[in-house]
Amino acid sequence: MKDAAAWRDYFVATDDEGLIALAAAASRAVQSLDQPRPGPRTNLTPAELRARVRALDVCPYEGVDLSTVLDELGTAVWAHGVRPLDVACVAHLHPPSVVPAVVTELSIAAANQSMDSWDQAPVATEVELHLMDFLGERIGFPASASGVMTSGGTASNVLGLTLARSWAASKVGVDVLKSGLPEEARRWRFVASDQAHFSVQRAAGQLGLGRDAVVSVATDSAGAMDLVALDAALARLDDQGLIPIAFSATAGTTDLGAIDPLAAIGQRARERGAWFHVDAAVAGAFVMSDALGPRVSGIELADSVTVDFHKLWWQPFNASALVVRDVEHFDLLRVRSNYLDRGDELEGMINLVGRSLDTSRRFDAAKVVASLRTIGQRDFAAMLEHLVELSDYCAQRIEQSTDFALLAPSSAVTCVFDAPAASASDLRRVQQELLAEGVMVLGRTEIRGRAALKFTFMNPLATRTDVDQLLDIVAERLRAG
Amino acid sequence: MKDAAAWRDYFVATDDEGLIALAAAASRAVQSLDQPRPGPRTNLTPAELRARVRALDVCPYEGVDLSTVLDELGTAVWAHGVRPLDVACVAHLHPPSVVPAVVTELSIAAANQSMDSWDQAPVATEVELHLMDFLGERIGFPASASGVMTSGGTASNVLGLTLARSWAASKVGVDVLKSGLPEEARRWRFVASDQAHFSVQRAAGQLGLGRDAVVSVATDSAGAMDLVALDAALARLDDQGLIPIAFSATAGTTDLGAIDPLAAIGQRARERGAWFHVDAAVAGAFVMSDALGPRVSGIELADSVTVDFHKLWWQPFNASALVVRDVEHFDLLRVRSNYLDRGDELEGMINLVGRSLDTSRRFDAAKVVASLRTIGQRDFAAMLEHLVELSDYCAQRIEQSTDFALLAPSSAVTCVFDAPAASASDLRRVQQELLAEGVMVLGRTEIRGRAALKFTFMNPLATRTDVDQLLDIVAERLRAG
Numbered sequence: 001m002k003d004a005a006a007w008r009d010y011f012v013a014t015d016d017e018g019l020i021a022l023a024a025a026a027s028r029a030v031q032s033l034d035q036p037r038p039g040p041r042t043n044l045t046p047a048e049l050r051a052r053v054r055a056l057d058v059c060p061y062e063g064v065d066l067s068t069v070l071d072e073l074g075t076a077v078w079a080h081g082v083r084p085l086d087v088a089c090v091a092h093l094h095p096p097s098v099v100p101a102v103v104t105e106l107s108i109a110a111a112n113q114s115m116d117s118w119d120q121a122p123v124a125t126e127v128e129l130h131l132m133d134f135l136g137e138r139i140g141f142p143a144s145a146s147g148v149m150t151s152g153g154t155a156s157n158v159l160g161l162t163l164a165r166s167w168a169a170s171k172v173g174v175d176v177l178k179s180g181l182p183e184e185a186r187r188w189r190f191v192a193s194d195q196a197h198f199s200v201q202r203a204a205g206q207l208g209l210g211r212d213a214v215v216s217v218a219t220d221s222a223g224a225m226d227l228v229a230l231d232a233a234l235a236r237l238d239d240q241g242l243i244p245i246a247f248s249a250t251a252g253t254t255d256l257g258a259i260d261p262l263a264a265i266g267q268r269a270r271e272r273g274a275w276f277h278v279d280a281a282v283a284g285a286f287v288m289s290d291a292l293g294p295r296v297s298g299i300e301l302a303d304s305v306t307v308d309f310h311k312l313w314w315q316p317f318n319a320s321a322l323v324v325r326d327v328e329h330f331d332l333l334r335v336r337s338n339y340l341d342r343g344d345e346l347e348g349m350i351n352l353v354g355r356s357l358d359t360s361r362r363f364d365a366a367k368v369v370a371s372l373r374t375i376g377q378r379d380f381a382a383m384l385e386h387l388v389e390l391s392d393y394c395a396q397r398i399e400q401s402t403d404f405a406l407l408a409p410s411s412a413v414t415c416v417f418d419a420p421a422a423s424a425s426d427l428r429r430v431q432q433e434l435l436a437e438g439v440m441v442l443g444r445t446e447i448r449g450r451a452a453l454k455f456t457f458m459n460p461l462a463t464r465t466d467v468d469q470l471l472d473i474v475a476e477r478l479r480a481g
Numbered sequence: 482m483k484d485a486a487a488w489r490d491y492f493v494a495t496d497d498e499g500l501i502a503l504a505a506a507a508s509r510a511v512q513s514l515d516q517p518r519p520g521p522r523t524n525l526t527p528a529e530l531r532a533r534v535r536a537l538d539v540c541p542y543e544g545v546d547l548s549t550v551l552d553e554l555g556t557a558v559w560a561h562g563v564r565p566l567d568v569a570c571v572a573h574l575h576p577p578s579v580v581p582a583v584v585t586e587l588s589i590a591a592a593n594q595s596m597d598s599w600d601q602a603p604v605a606t607e608v609e610l611h612l613m614d615f616l617g618e619r620i621g622f623p624a625s626a627s628g629v630m631t632s633g634g635t636a637s638n639v640l641g642l643t644l645a646r647s648w649a650a651s652k653v654g655v656d657v658l659k660s661g662l663p664e665e666a667r668r669w670r671f672v673a674s675d676q677a678h679f680s681v682q683r684a685a686g687q688l689g690l691g692r693d694a695v696v697s698v699a700t701d702s703a704g705a706m707d708l709v710a711l712d713a714a715l716a717r718l719d720d721q722g723l724i725p726i727a728f729s730a731t732a733g734t735t736d737l738g739a740i741d742p743l744a745a746i747g748q749r750a751r752e753r754g755a756w757f758h759v760d761a762a763v764a765g766a767f768v769m770s771d772a773l774g775p776r777v778s779g780i781e782l783a784d785s786v787t788v789d790f791h792k793l794w795w796q797p798f799n800a801s802a803l804v805v806r807d808v809e810h811f812d813l814l815r816v817r818s819n820y821l822d823r824g825d826e827l828e829g830m831i832n833l834v835g836r837s838l839d840t841s842r843r844f845d846a847a848k849v850v851a852s853l854r855t856i857g858q859r860d861f862a863a864m865l866e867h868l869v870e871l872s873d874y875c876a877q878r879i880e881q882s883t884d885f886a887l888l889a890p891s892s893a894v895t896c897v898f899d900a901p902a903a904s905a906s907d908l909r910r911v912q913q914e915l916l917a918e919g920v921m922v923l924g925r926t927e928i929r930g931r932a933a934l935k936f937t938f939m940n941p942l943a944t945r946t947d948v949d950q951l952l953d954i955v956a957e958r959l960r961a962g
Contacts, residue, residue, distance in 0.1 A: 006860065007941050008942060010795075010856055011577050011578070011579055011940075011942060012566065012577065012578055012580055012583055013566060014514050014516070014564070016515075019511055019512070019514060019515055021580065022511050022514075022580060023508050023511040025580050025583075026504070026584045027504050027507065028584070029507075029584040029585060029587050030588075030591075031500070031504075032588060033495050033500060033503075033588060033592065034495060037495070041603060044604075045829065046827070046828065046829025046830055046831075047828075049603055049607050050829070052604075054607075054611060056611070057854070058611060058612060058850055059854065059856075059857065059861070060857055062858075062859055063859075064857070066580065066855045069581060069854045069855050070585075070851070073585070073851060077604050077608060077847065078592055081603065081604055082594065082601060083495070083592075085492055085493065085494065085495075092598070092601055092821075094593070094841075095593070096493065097590055098492055098493070099490070099492065099493055099502065099503060100551075101590065102493055102503065102591045103507045103509070103510040104510060104551075105587055105590040106507055106510050106511070106583060106587045107510045107513060107514060107551075107559060108586070109578055109586040109797035109848075110511075110514055110797075111559055111562045112565050112575070112576070112798060113562050119563065119573075119916055120563060120572070120573055121563070122530055122562065123525075123533075123534065123557070123561040124558070124562060126531045126535075127534050127558060130534050130535060131539060134539040151632040151636075151799070151839060151842070152839050152840055153840065153841065154838070154841075155632075155839065158838075176691065177683075177691065178686065178691055178692050178693055179693055180667070180689055180691025180694055181662060181691075197840075198818045199840060201816070202658075202816065202838070204661075205816075206658075206687065207688070207689055208657070208661055208689020209689070210658065210659055211658060211816075212659055254820055255819075314491075316589070317593060317595055317842060318632070318841065335683065338926045339735055339736060339926040342925075344909060346917060347527065348526065357639075358632060358636065359633055359634065359678075360574075360575075360635075360791060360798055361798060363798075366554065367590075369539055370550050370551070370554060372540040373537065373544065373545050373550045373553075374544050374545060376541055376542060376543045376544030376545070377540050377541065377543075378543055379487065428825060432827055436827060441600050441601075443820065444820070445819045445820040446819040454820070459492075460488050460492075461492060
């Protein structure tokens with residue numbers, strides 16, 4: 001072996017020398033974040049950013065000193081990212097991250113457990129199961145509940161709807177993962193509101209049903225599913241001989257934060273023997289607050305629930321979960337594999353690959369547990385409640401203003417609005433200008449065909465004064481148009 | 482706002498005070514990895530691990546001091562994980578991770594860019610594209626190539642085969658993601674070897690074709706696809722009126738490391754107008770070595786290639802890529818969304834959500850770039866070549882030994898063997914004993930219905946002496962049975 005000494009330095013070692021080196025490198029990585037950044041991002045153009053990035057040779061013949069590499073990343077990359085902690089970073093459900101999670105990411109990467117099989121993650125498997133049980137309890141699920149971590153809300157929704165499809169197929173005696181979609185699958189429909197996340201449609205596309213198999217139910221003025229429209233849609237499906245195999249309700253829509261009437265939708269799903277999925281990527285965090293929890297009442301009726309820890313739990317990407325009311329539902333998915341999940345393991349050795357659409361998978365549960373233990377339930381709930389109040393305040397200010405028109409009440413942490421005097425292209429101009437100049441990362445979307453701007457409040461350190469200033473900036477830009 | 486001061490400490494801040502606090506916490510996280518661990522893991526049972534984990538309250542009412550939380554994770558979790566750097570951790574394609582990647586994970590989490598849209602990842606988008614271009618060049622793709630990072634080899638394979646399905650559908654005028662599988666999809670088949678990773682079957686299941694739609698082609702004694710068997714299988718498909726829409730070749734099978742005859746398979750795919758996918762999760766790294774590169778010759782004919790950075794590139798989970806020979810193929814996937822990817826952005830603002838099955842997605846490209854720049858091409862290639870030599874050496878030793886029988890030549894970094902005197906249950910006993918006692922994390926699988934043991938060499942710091950010792954331990958256990 002030629003270069004054992006040189007190679008040794010590349011790898012994480014947990015002896016004294018290795019840990020000293022790792023700590024020094026970590027300290028340098030932290031320093032590399034120390035960049036002069038005025039506002040939510042710098043004003044470099046895409047072409048300028050590209051030039052700086054392309055100046056770095058991805059893999060030179062001979063390696064570069066690690067400290068230099070980290071410093072280069074600082075000046076070329078971290079200096080020009082967006083800063084989710086900046087109060088003017090309000091476009092998306094894109095949170096600032098908490099310290100316990102960020103430093104635990106380092107431990108996760110150093111230990112590099114892989115969640116697919118017990119022999120790659122003996123204790124990590126138990127930590128993930130413990131977190132899933134905790135979440136199941138907060139949701140109000142029975143003791144039969146469990147779950148699995150996924151890479152994001154989209155993956156969680158796809159997994160939930162994959163289970164729904166298998167469930168429907170099993171009732172007509174078909175193992176759809178083995179034999180493919182049966183003929184009657186042409187009549188299968190997913191039911192969701194017209195404000196549901198696009199991942200519901202994407203799941204239908206992926207699963208071979210097609211986006212057209214998603215029945216889009218009209219919403220009320222707040223953006224929540226309208227039950228009269230739902231019942232009318234169900235009656236039409238009955239008339240056409242079509243079968244709603246899954247009801248996907250949303251707890252916290254992407255744009256309006258609206259929460260569908262979960263209990264009523266769940267009841268209809270139950271009556272029809274359909275799967276009841278709740279996409280609580282956004283408002284799942286409400287189960288942590290006594291004040292906000294009642295808003296997601298009915299979630300405990302679900303067969304599967306999506307919760308994104310990388311939204312209102314302030315976790316760095318990626319950290320999502322699919323929680324199911326009955327762990328046995330995962331059997332719908334399980335395929336034994338010779339090398340990972342044979343089924344002849346010793347007592348208690350659980351291979352989580354059996355409940356996941358992934359194989360190798362990182363130990364994201366560790367950072368969530370570290371964060372929740374550090375923050376505690378009281379502060380967690382208080383920060384969440386503060387964000388909801390901040391959004392309510394913003395909605396009030398918009399309603400009182402002559403510059404803006406509120407497009408829907410604030411249901412969670414978003415405010416969507418337009419301006420009576422502004423065209424769609426005015427709104428686009430303002431959002432793109434503020435982004436290009438690095439003044440504000442502002443949301444832009446469409447509500448019922450109407451162009452709109454959007455604030456998303458993810459940062460508990462933001463204040464009412466910050467909200468006032470954000471509104472002033474947008475109003476001024478609109479007037480300057 | 483009630484507790485701004487207390488809350489402030491929870492969040493990463495990039496001012497002086499914030500960075501000092503972050504560095505201190507990072508240092509404590511590193512310290513928490515300093516646990517007495519003899520061998521690849523401790524010998525605690527699943528029940529004992531469970532008890533220690535369950536003793537931690539996931540979210541107490543009042544938070545616990547961060548240092549305490551990190552220390553608890555150390556003693557309850559990190560002390561009892563598996564250690565991929567230990568030379569006796571040889572079960573899976575589960576690498577020890579490199580320092581530049583591990584500390585960059587901290588920066589990634591602190592900066593928390595989200596790769597779905599430019600306004601959440603302006604410079605990060607350019608870094609990912611730069612890395613994908615680099616990989617495309619090493620593969621030998623034309624300049625039209627590009628790619629996208631995914632959460633793992635399974636996700637990359639699913640994405641590649643999703644494109645293949647859309648490609649086949651588009652040729653008969655169907656947008657399958659919109660309208661669902663057309664009637665003729667009953668005749669669609671994926672072609673892969675009987676040693677292909679189970680994610681190919683899983684993709685077929687997910688996509689609505691079913692695992693039964695995967696035509697399993699016999700392999701030669703090394704585990705590579707047999708071309709005579711392939712041509713026979715294709716002739717049978719023709720006779721039955723079935724259509725191979727995708728050929729999925731494997732470069733580095735999970736158990737044997739075998740590399741299919743890529744060029745010949747690619748040629749057959751081309752002749753039939755089918756999609757050519759190469760699952761190079763394992764041997765994709767060979768494109769980094771002049772000596773090993775020729776083994777994956779023909780990879781440049783692919784339409785899509787899976788490469789796992791979290792295997793032989795020594796990256797912590799998750800880091801995988803799907804590289805396509807023509808970036809326009811991603812248009813098969815794209816669905817505009819009002820809030821993320823409207824299509825009216827300023828020049829150069831690319832929203833990567835348009836080429837991904839994920840939405841929110843972490844900036845894993847940063848750690849790969851940091852690692853490759855630090856290690857350099859020379860050392861990277863040398864470490865990879867060392868592992869292949871080590872596996873060859875192990876295969877020789879097994880062939881020379883009367884204790885063992887080699888089940889196939891070593892094609893990459895794995896050796897699969899059994900023992901003439903041992904039954905399947907003897908092999909199981911040895912593997913489970915060594916795992917339970919924390920002596921060795923040994924692989925166990927099945928090759929052509931025969932129970933087998935497996936070494937997977939992922940750690941470049943391992944030596945021939947280590948290999949000798951591993952073989953001695955297994956031989957002794959078998960004799961003790």
